[in-house]
Amino acid sequence: MTRAPVTDPWPAPLARAPIEARVSLPGSKSLTNRELVLSALADGPGVVRRALRSRDTDLMAAALTALGSTVDTSGDDWAVTPGISADDDREVAVDCGLAGTVMRFVPPVAALRGGETAFDGDPHARNRPMAEVLGALRSLWVTVRSETDRLPFTVVGSGRVRGGRVAVDASSSSQFVSALLLTAPRFEEGLDLRHDGGELPSVPHVEMTVECLRARGVDVDDSHPNRWVVSPGPIAARDLAIEPDLSNAAPFLMLAMTSGGSVTVADWPTATTQAGDALRDILARMGAEVTLDDAGLTVRGTGAVHGIDVDLHDVGELAPAVAALAALADSPSRLRGIAHIRGHETDRLAALAAELTALGGDVTELDDGLSLRPATLHGGTFHTYADHRMAQAAVVIGSAVEGVLVENVDTTAKTFPGFAGVWSGLFTR
Numbered sequence: 001m002t003r004a005p006v007t008d009p010w011p012a013p014l015a016r017a018p019i020e021a022r023v024s025l026p027g028s029k030s031l032t033n034r035e036l037v038l039s040a041l042a043d044g045p046g047v048v049r050r051a052l053r054s055r056d057t058d059l060m061a062a063a064l065t066a067l068g069s070t071v072d073t074s075g076d077d078w079a080v081t082p083g084i085s086a087d088d089d090r091e092v093a094v095d096c097g098l099a100g101t102v103m104r105f106v107p108p109v110a111a112l113r114g115g116e117t118a119f120d121g122d123p124h125a126r127n128r129p130m131a132e133v134l135g136a137l138r139s140l141w142v143t144v145r146s147e148t149d150r151l152p153f154t155v156v157g158s159g160r161v162r163g164g165r166v167a168v169d170a171s172s173s174s175q176f177v178s179a180l181l182l183t184a185p186r187f188e189e190g191l192d193l194r195h196d197g198g199e200l201p202s203v204p205h206v207e208m209t210v211e212c213l214r215a216r217g218v219d220v221d222d223s224h225p226n227r228w229v230v231s232p233g234p235i236a237a238r239d240l241a242i243e244p245d246l247s248n249a250a251p252f253l254m255l256a257m258t259s260g261g262s263v264t265v266a267d268w269p270t271a272t273t274q275a276g277d278a279l280r281d282i283l284a285r286m287g288a289e290v291t292l293d294d295a296g297l298t299v300r301g302t303g304a305v306h307g308i309d310v311d312l313h314d315v316g317e318l319a320p321a322v323a324a325l326a327a328l329a330d331s332p333s334r335l336r337g338i339a340h341i342r343g344h345e346t347d348r349l350a351a352l353a354a355e356l357t358a359l360g361g362d363v364t365e366l367d368d369g370l371s372l373r374p375a376t377l378h379g380g381t382f383h384t385y386a387d388h389r390m391a392q393a394a395v396v397i398g399s400a401v402e403g404v405l406v407e408n409v410d411t412t413a414k415t416f417p418g419f420a421g422v423w424s425g426l427f428t429r
Contacts, residue, residue, distance in 0.1 A: 009381055009405035010420060012398020013427040018261030018301070021426045023252045025265060027052035027242035028274060029415045030205060033060045033101040034212050035240060037109060037182045039080035040069035042216065044237035049077040051242055055414050056099040063094045063106045067113055082237075086159025089115040096121030096151065098345055098386060098414070103151060104133050104175045108183035111142040113157035120152035124386060129343050132168040132176040139166050140187070163187025163232065169197030172343050177228070178209040184230035185218045195226040201340040203314045208273040215240075243269050246276025248416050250321035251392045253279055253299040255426065257288050258328060258400040260301040263426075268297035275315040282310060282322060286329065305329045307372070313337030316344075317389060319369075323352045324393035326372045327361045328400050339368040345414075346385035352393065355382050359397060359404070379403020388414040395423055 032052045037060070039046040051057060053073070061071035061078065068083040094110070096103035096119055103121060110117035131149035138144055140161055146153035163184065170176040177195060184191035200206070210220050210228070216238055219231035249265045256263040269277075270292070280297065284290045286308050289300040307329040312319050316338045326333035341348040353365035359382065362375040382394035384407050391412045398404035412419035 009407055010409040012395045012404040012406050013424055014402050015255065015259035015261075015399045015427065017259070019255050019259040019263065019426055020261050021252070022264045022266060022296070023249075023422070023426075024267065025244035025246075025248050026054070026416055028245040029054060029056050030101070030208060030274070031212070031242050032057045033105065034178070034182065034209060035238075035242065036060050036064060036071060036078070036080065037105050038212060038216055038235055039237070040064040040067070040071070040082055041084060041109065041183065041186055041235050042080075042082050042237040043234040045079065045081045046237040047077050047079050047239040049239070049241040051076070051078045052245065052415065054417055055097055056101060059095060059097045059099050059102050060106070063096075063102055064109070066092045066094055067106070067110060067117065084109060084112050086112065086114050088113045091116045091118070093118045093120070096125055098122045098125050100128060100173070100175050100344075103128065103130060104173070104179040105182055107133060107137060107144075107155050108161070108179055110155040111137060111157050111161050112159065112183070112186055114159040116154055116156050118152065118154045122386070124346065126151045129172050132170060133179050136166045136168050136176070136180055140164070161187045163189035163191050165192040165194075167194045167196040170195045170200055171198035172201075172340050174200055174202040174205045177206050181209050181213065181220070181228055181230060185213070185233055185235050187232060190232040191228070191230045193228045193230070199313065200226065201313055202275065202316055204273050204275045211273055243272060243274065245415055246272065246274040246279065247317050248392075249276055249297070250279055250318055251396050251423070253283055253297070254321060254325050254396050255399050256299040257283065257286070257301040257305050257325065258396065260303055262298060262300045264296045264298040266296040268292060275317055278315045278318060282308065282318070285310070286325060307331035307333035307374075309334045309336075311337040312369070316341045320348055320352055320389040320393035321396055323356065323370055323372065324396035327356045327363065327375070327377065327397065329372070330374055332374070333372045335369040335372075337368055345387035346390065348387065348389065351383070351385050351387070351390055355390070355394070356397075359401065377401045379405070381405045381407055383407045384409070384411050386411050388412045388416070
């Protein structure tokens with residue numbers, strides 16, 4: 001793993017007493033960016049309320065605005081005016097940053113314009129897989145110029161996409177499926193999309209996409225495994241509110257366990273497609289008392305953290321925080337089914353193995369996950385590789401181990417602006 005020079009190590013607070021807290025989380029990045037795309041393609045103006053304001057969502061808003069729609073981000077509720085037009089023949093550029101949703105969701109939208117759209121992003125973004133999305137667009141007769149089938153690339157729009165049948169291998173990222181589904185109603189023939197490859201990861205994210213489409217009146221048939229048929233037609237404008245980002249709850253709920261206290265996350269939905277909802281079962285299996293009621297989701301520490309053998313294939317974004325908690329457990333753990341997280345913001349399996357081992361952890365990197373055994377951890381620098389979930393893993397360790405320094409804690413702004421201040425505030429009450 002290539003580590004960035006450490007110029008700003010942030011001392012992670014140590015829980016010296018049980019933490020008792022109630023936390024309100026910002027909105028879901030996954031939902032915000034899906035609803036922004038659908039609002040930009042809708043049949044009238046809409047509002048995305050309680051939108052997450054973060055680097056990834058700011059990049060999405062800027063991308064859709066560059067393509068001709070207007071996303072007003074001046075308030076907490078973002079007004080979106082559709083404007084993607086076949087008559088728009090401007091040459092525009094889209095900055096994807098390190099946002100998978102931008103680099104994958106926006107190219108099909110760009111194909112509906114009449115002009116060229118150049119895509120690029122952060123240096124590490126050029127390592128993230130894109131070939132399946134770009135190949136699918138080409139199979140739909142969209143011109144894409146690219147030397148590597150990764151960033152940078154250019155979509156040459158013609159103002160129309162015929163649609164029809166297309167197959168992708170989405171075994172490395174479910175975003176390949178969501179990217180095509182979101183724009184599919186605007187294709188002339190809709191879309192008959194098949195996943196043709198290994199097991200599809202992060203299935204809840206695809207279910208989230210389908211639910212968002214249906215809520216806007218789009219006909220989606222997903223009755224056959226690994227196949228989605230989207231009928232052409234309008235995407236209804238909506239005024240909607242975004243759920244809290246439940247994956248961001250992981251370090252806060254785990255703090256209840258590492259400190260022996262109690263943490264409540266407010267406004268936890270009773271039904272959701274978010275992957276973070278799996279925390280209820282995972283933390284209960286690792287020794288917590290878990291309660292969901294009108295107050296929110298409450299996790300109480302019992303004084304013990306147990307190891308877990310768990311398949312995280314569908315909820316891979318939780319793996320860094322779960323690995324951190326498992327490194328503190330009193331029995332071995334095995335995290336399985338997550339080979340695909342090597343293609344996230346960084347190779348998360350290699351990064352977790354390297355950083356936890358550097359702090360004294362007993363970790364073995366496997367082809368599809370991690371094996372962790374009880375060990376006495378010590379302080380040191382935890383590198384984050386510009387990955388927000390790695391930073392959240394670091395603070396979980398830091399809450400139980402003195403002297404943990406987090407490199408680039410501000411990378412958490414990807415999904416939780418101001419995270420470090422909120423986290424630190426829990427230790428000073």
